[in-house]
Amino acid sequence: MKVSASWYCFKGILIREFLRFVQQRSRFLSALIRPLLWLVVFAAGFRAALGIAIIDPYETYITYETYIAPGLCCMILLFNGMQSSLSMVYDREMGSMRVLLMSPLPRPYLLLCKMVSTALISLTQVYAFLLIALLVDVEPPLLGYLTVLPALLLVALLLSSLGLFLSTRIRQLENFAGVMNFVIFPMFFLSSALYPLWKMQEASEWLYWICAVNPFTHAVELVRYALYLKLNTDAMFITAGCTLFFAVLAVTGFNPQKSGK
């Protein structure tokens, strides 16, 4: 496999994903509005009910908006990862997946390009969200916008590889509703995105353990720490390990015969 050919291939897939994303403006808006609603409306109601003590990585008392902002960044990545899964199933049903599969480049490489492209496009939405979040006083250190980038990229890769893995298991577009109920909601709510784990432990020990083993919790913590210029190594290794695990499952589980039907 020539390096130049591989690069042109990746560039082509990235441009196509980007063009599709730009054309679907409603997708961009909904990707932003969803977390903004949580940030403005949900957080306003919860602010009074939920006091946040000084916890790592924060060095002072923080508002609830500040607490949930990293979780909402991950929420954008989660929905985008699942959206990419939906678009893979759609491409498979509509036949356009065949164009991709006719490439002479190795299929695992093509799938990897798809995952990375989805991840990079998701990042633009996260940064748009973080800029808007400034309006509600979510103000991480300036350098945090830079240090969070690799963390966001890793989390985006985790969720797009999970999305790709799911697309290999979903036979029809109609089955996608199940992904909402059985993947997106449990992953998001059973994590540290909306409340710290110690709060969850106070409420229920078994719920706490579910949250603690949820890879999404570690993804959120990785982003939270990176945004405040700290590295959570445990979260980084768990997120990287899960990314590798789902990427391998997605690539090995990908069956072109399903795409051709």
Added chain:
Amino acid sequence: MTISVESLSFSYGPKQALQDVNFLLEKGVFHALIGPNGAGKSTLFALLTRLYELQGGNIYIDGQSIKEQPSSAMKRIGVVFQQSTLDLDLTVTQNLLYHASLHGISSKEAQKQIDNELDRMEMKTRANEKVRGLNGGHRRRVEIARALLHKPDILLLDEPTVGLDPQTRRGLNRHVRKLCDDENITVLWATHLMEEIDINDPIILLHKGSILLDSIASTMIEKSGEQNLTDAFHKLTDSESFGGAQ
């Protein structure tokens, strides 16, 4: 460039779709693949294009097995699928650039090829239009241009004229024949429309997953005892009593 299909078999679970299929496609020749619905044409295309993994038998492109050399096989094949695979919300050029990039072609080189192919297809003026705005015939022309972008030696077309009016069908058919003559491209054209087949075309008749006849169209008429290709096709595939045709 020749394609040799040897002892090809394929099944969907217990259902046998192809059974011991053998044929050879000659270089630079227009071959017709015919057969009633469910004969196994699309399965054969999926195997030729590596969408399905080979189960039994093998396919050789100029002596190279597509099982062992999939990458080099894919470089030599251009495909037009029965179902349109263009991205409707992208422009003609964007669709073609995407395909070129998947074949590892730089955008600069691809742009030159795109200009050539669209010019040849008389579609150059539509290059920046979204595919959604094109009619069925123009979409097909774009798909043929796309299939030729990486300069393949073999062009596979799976019922490319489905849903098109007779005039557009004739135009496309004529164009692909010209490609055989001018560029020495080997063509496999799957169809169930007999008017798309010339009397001197090599023809492969697939029926119930097996090859019923591999011959010249005129021989098929002769062997069936009918007056034309349409009647010959109906007789052979309806009665199933045609023996020794291969």
